[in-house]
Amino acid sequence: MADNVKPRVRAPRSTAAGETHTLKTLISHPMESGQRKDSDGNTIPRSIIHRFTCEFDGETVIDVTMEPAISTNPYFEFEAKLPGAGEFVFTWYDDDGSVYTETATVEAA
Amino acid sequence: MIFSRRETLALGLGAAALGVLPFRVNAATEDAIAEFAGGADVGEGGVTLIAPEIAENGNTVPIEVDAPGATEVMVLAAGNPLPGVATFEFGPLAGSHHASTRIRLAGTQDVIAVAKMADGSVVQTSALVKVTIGGCGG
Amino acid sequence: MNIKAFLAVTGAAALVASGALAQQTGPDDDRLVVNNEIEVVTDAPAPDHMEFVRTIYSGWRFRSDETQSLQMDDFDNPAFVFVDQAIDDWNAEMGANGESCASCHEGPESMRGLRAELPRWDEDAGEVYTMEMYVNECRTERMGLDAWGWNSQDMRNMTALLASVSRGLPINVATDGPVRAAWEKGKEIYYTRFGQLELACANCHEDNYGRMIRADHLSQGQTNGFPVYRLKQANLVSKHNRFRGCIRDTRAETFSIGSPEFIALELYVASRGNGLMVEGPSVRN
Numbered sequence: 168m169a170d171n172v173k174p175r176v177r178a179p180r181s182t183a184a185g186e187t188h189t190l191k192t193l194i195s196h197p198m199e200s201g202q203r204k205d206s207d208g209n210t211i212p213r214s215i216i217h218r219f220t221c222e223f224d225g226e227t228v229i230d231v232t233m234e235p236a237i238s239t240n241p242y243f244e245f246e247a248k249l250p251g252a253g254e255f256v257f258t259w260y261d262d263d264g265s266v267y268t269e270t271a272t273v274e275a276a
Numbered sequence: 277m278i279f280s281r282r283e284t285l286a287l288g289l290g291a292a293a294l295g296v297l298p299f300r301v302n303a304a305t306e307d308a309i310a311e312f313a314g315g316a317d318v319g320e321g322g323v324t325l326i327a328p329e330i331a332e333n334g335n336t337v338p339i340e341v342d343a344p345g346a347t348e349v350m351v352l353a354a355g356n357p358l359p360g361v362a363t364f365e366f367g368p369l370a371g372s373h374h375a376s377t378r379i380r381l382a383g384t385q386d387v388i389a390v391a392k393m394a395d396g397s398v399v400q401t402s403a404l405v406k407v408t409i410g411g412c413g414g
Numbered sequence: 415m416n417i418k419a420f421l422a423v424t425g426a427a428a429l430v431a432s433g434a435l436a437q438q439t440g441p442d443d444d445r446l447v448v449n450n451e452i453e454v455v456t457d458a459p460a461p462d463h464m465e466f467v468r469t470i471y472s473g474w475r476f477r478s479d480e481t482q483s484l485q486m487d488d489f490d491n492p493a494f495v496f497v498d499q500a501i502d503d504w505n506a507e508m509g510a511n512g513e514s515c516a517s518c519h520e521g522p523e524s525m526r527g528l529r530a531e532l533p534r535w536d537e538d539a540g541e542v543y544t545m546e547m548y549v550n551e552c553r554t555e556r557m558g559l560d561a562w563g564w565n566s567q568d569m570r571n572m573t574a575l576l577a578s579v580s581r582g583l584p585i586n587v588a589t590d591g592p593v594r595a596a597w598e599k600g601k602e603i604y605y606t607r608f609g610q611l612e613l614a615c616a617n618c619h620e621d622n623y624g625r626m627i628r629a630d631h632l633s634q635g636q637t638n639g640f641p642v643y644r645l646k647q648a649n650l651v652s653k654h655n656r657f658r659g660c661i662r663d664t665r666a667e668t669f670s671i672g673s674p675e676f677i678a679l680e681l682y683v684a685s686r687g688n689g690l691m692v693e694g695p696s697v698r699n
Binding site for chain 1: 337353356357362370371374378380
């Protein structure tokens with residue numbers, strides 16, 4: 168796994184049934200594109216997070232396929248319409264097989 | 277009155293209306309769109325792409341896509357070494373068909389958003405982003 | 415405000431009437447509020463010691479709306495992934511006897527105010543101290559650890575954390591008293607032309623701020639936003655690294671990061687920002 172990978176998530180603490188919320192996520196990751204060369208002229212191999220998902224109690228909010236053109240420290244902002252209290256699971260999938268997860272519990276308003 | 281190219285562009289189109297520029301796409305981009313469309317004709321309207329007219333640094337360019345009723349939105353950067361950027365699939369709990377992220381652009385180019393609607397129709401739009409080369413390398 | 419935002423406000427008709435507007439010629443007039451909470455003053459009357467500048471501006475005022483907005487919410491500001499790493503370090507019991515930063519200083523908020531006064535004279539050491547020197551003094555003298563490299567990731571992360579807790583406080587660096595000699599030395603460096611291009615700091619950042627250097631909108635070179643998250647590097651950049659980059663761009667041999675020359679220059683440039691507010695970690699292009 169890449170060094171110092173740290174997810175950050177902004178999710179609501181509570182919700183009413185049917186309420187829509189804005190979510191933001193940021194994860195520290197170099198997103199090495201595979202397009203760069205080192206000082207000896209050798210291509211630095213691609214090493215990126217290639218997929219990000221957000222689920223709420225097992226149902227998908229968003230599922231993103233990511234390519235090397237996503238910037239270092241990938242950021243996403245999107246909206247979720249929640250049926251009520253439950254738990255978000257955010258998952259990032261690294262090329263090297265590592266999986267990073269973060270959860271956020273949402274209570275009933 | 278003589279206008280510079282930048283002023284003419286700004287006057288003629290406005291920042292938000294850049295999507296009407298004719299597409300300048302390469303083979304890899306065309307292939308990616310065709311594969312995503314799965315044989316459907318690619319129309320226009322129904323998908324919005326917001327990107328800066330001028331990006332201060334191509335390493336981190338904020339973009340937003342919005343396509344009400346879409347199941348998936350694919351974003352491409354036609355002028356990058358590889359055109360793929362991201363594909364957003366919206367699930368049943370998506371509160372909107374809107375997403376923002378930050379992308380890398382290798383130079384001035386068209387960014388393209390292609391949306392697949394629930395009825396299988398496909399639409400696309402594009403925005404020209406000028407990527408500046410800074411004066412200071414430090 | 416950039417062309418896009420200008421169009422949105424005034425419409426194209428006004429642009430036709432006024433003719434040439436494409437060239438930016440100064441700071442914009444945007445207002446910086448971080449997290450809907452911290453009001454950051456981004457212009458102020460120049461301190462008395464500055465002879466040739468009437469108003470000082472934060473570098474934030476010279477950036478595009480897109481770059482500016484990244485700094486207006488800590489979640490959108492990518493520097494805060496590094497601040498988070500520094501918080502882990504702050505709490506880590508890494509000292510020889512299990513000390514952490516927190517075991518002496520409690521929360522990082524206890525350091526509020528320090529960033530605004532640095533560099534300053536340290537009576538015990540008998541020299542001008544920067545944030546990096548204070549962090550390393552704790553590590554080597556009190557925790558039994560090796561010093562962090564001045565420009566190491568760990569150090570940049572920690573200085574970003576220690577800046578963040580002082581945001582919204584006015585920069586207030588002393589220029590008199592025991593620091594005077596270093597301040598005068600820094601001023602001399604600021605006005606000395608270096609390198610094959612024969613450029614002094616002042617040639618760009620005092621004589622030509624607000625103008626374009628190729629496609630870059632030149633700022634006053636203020637340091638109140640440091641360390642900055644630079645989009646180009648996608649990482650934190652320290653003041654001395656920025657100084658080194660600028661001097662290298664004049665095609666000169668540069669001073670070293672952490673050298674007495676750069677400490678003196680840091681002090682002098684910081685004093686040119688007296689009256690602006692701590693913004694670090696800021697976001698720049």
